[in-house]
Amino acid sequence: MAFFTCKLKSQALMSTTQVRLYFPCDLVDRWKGQPPRAVFTLLHGFTNDGDDWVNMSAALRYAADNNIALVIPDAGNSFYHDTASNQAYHTWLTEEMPVLLDQIVKLPHEREKNFICGLSMGGYGALMIGLNHPERYAGCASFSGAVAMHLMLDQKDNPLVRYVFEPVYGQTLELPENRDLFRLVQKVSALPAEQQPKLLCTTGRQDHEPYYIYEQNQAFRQLAQSLPVDYTYMDWDGGHEWAFWDRSLVYAIDRFVNPGYADQILKGWSSEAFTTERG
Template sequence: MALLECSYFSDVMGMHRTMRVIMPQRTLRNMDVVGVDEEGNFPVLYLLHGLGDDQNRWTNCSSIEAYAKAYNLAIVMPCADRSFYCDMVNGPRYFTHIADEVPRICQKMFRISRKRDHNFLAGVSMGGHGAFKIALRRPKKFAAAASLAGVLSLTVPEEHDWQAIPNEHELIFGSDSVAGTENDITHLAQTLDAEEGPKPKLYAWCGTEDFLYEGNQVFRKSMAKTSLDFEYDEGPGDHQWVYWNQEIRKVLDWLPLPETP
C-alpha cells in the first residue's frame, strides 16, 4: 500500500487543501490484484473525520491502512475542518468540495473507479453525518455509506454543544432550524425514499454509552418508516477510537465490494 499526503488547489474553496490517500500497489509478490474494474481501477472509500479532527486522524488512530490492504481498497481522507460537511451559510462550500470536487480530482490523479457500484462513503461522528448526507444527496454517485457514532439527528439538543464556539451554528447552518433542510439527514432519507432512481445502502453503528446514542435511536426509528436499505447495530462503548477501529473493519465487510480476497 502507498500512503500519500496530497496538497492541491480547490476551485470550490478558493484555497489549497490537503487530503490523505491510501492506494493499493501492484508489487512483484502481488501482480494479480483482485477487486479492480475492467480498466484496472480500484474501488474507493471516502473516509470522513469527526469534529475537531483532520485528514490524518483515521491513519493516526486506526488500522485503516492494514484493512485497506486486505480489501485492495483505495481510501480517500479529505479535510472538512468543523464544517459538518455543509455548504456553510457564512463560509466555504465544504459539501460541494467533498461530495463533488474531491472525487473528481481523485479520479484524475489516481487509479480509482468512477463506477457508482465501486464508490462508497464512511465516517465517524461528524463524519458519519457527512457520509450519510453525501450519499443521500448524491445517490447516483455512491452505492453505500456507513456511520460510526454519527451525528445523525442535529435536532436532538445533546448532539452538539453549540456554545463551545460562539456563533458556530449560525456560521454553518444560519439562524434557522436545521429540521427539514438539506442538512437534516432524516428529511433527506424520507425525500429520497419517495423518489425514483438509485438509492444507497446505509449502515449505522453506535456505542450504547456514547453521548450520540439518543440521536442514533431517533434516526433508527425514523428509518424504520422508509423502504431504504438501512442496517443498524450497536454495542458497548462510548465516543472513542478503540471501538471505531474494530467497527470500521466490520464496515469493510459490509460494503458491497466488487470482489475481495
C-alpha cells in the same frame, strides 16, 4: 502500497486543502496487478482532520486486505456544508475534488464501487452526502454520527450548541431540508431499491453526553426502519472513541464489499492468548 497526501487548490474554498490517497497495490499477493475493487471515502470528526484515520485506526491494513482504495479529505469543522462562515466544503467535496482527483489518479467511477463512511461529524457528513447523491454511492455509513441534527439545533439557548453550530448554520441555527437526514432518507426511500444506497449506522451504548449520540441514533433508527430502505443498525458497548470506530470500519467493509470479513477479523481478537511468565 502507495500512500500520498495531495495539496490541491480549491476555487470553492479559496485556499489549498489536503486529500490523502491510499492504494493497496502490492501488499497482498492476490491483488497484485489488479485495480482497486472499491473506493472508500473516509470523513473525519469535529476538531480533527484526515490524518486521524491514518494514525488512529487500522484503515490502511483493512484496505490492503480487501483491495480498497481510500480517499481521506479534510473539511475543518464544517459538518461537510457550505457554511454560513463561507467555507464551501460541500462544493469542494462533491464537485471540485472528484474532478481534480480524476486528473491525477485512476479511481473506479462506477457507483457500485464507491462508498462513503465517516465518524461523528463525519458520520453525519457521510449520510448527508450519500443521501444527496445516491447516483454516486452504493453505500454510506455513519459511525457514532450526529444523525439527528435538528434535535441539537433545537437547543438554541445552549452555549455549546451555538459555539459549534453558528459558524455552520448562522445565528438562526436553521437546518436546510437538503441537510436534514430525516428528510433525505424519506426522499431516497421513494427511489427504486436498486437506486438507493445501502445504509449502515453504528453507535456505542455509552455514547451519551454532551451530544447524546446514542439517543440521536435511536431516533433515526425508528424512522429508517419504518421506510423501504436497505438500513442496518448496530450497537455494542463503547463510547466516542477510536476503538469503536476502528471496529465500525470493519463492519462497513463486511457490509458493503466483503461479507464475512468482520468474522475473520474479530475472530482473531476473540481467541484466547496463551501466556507464560517467568519470575
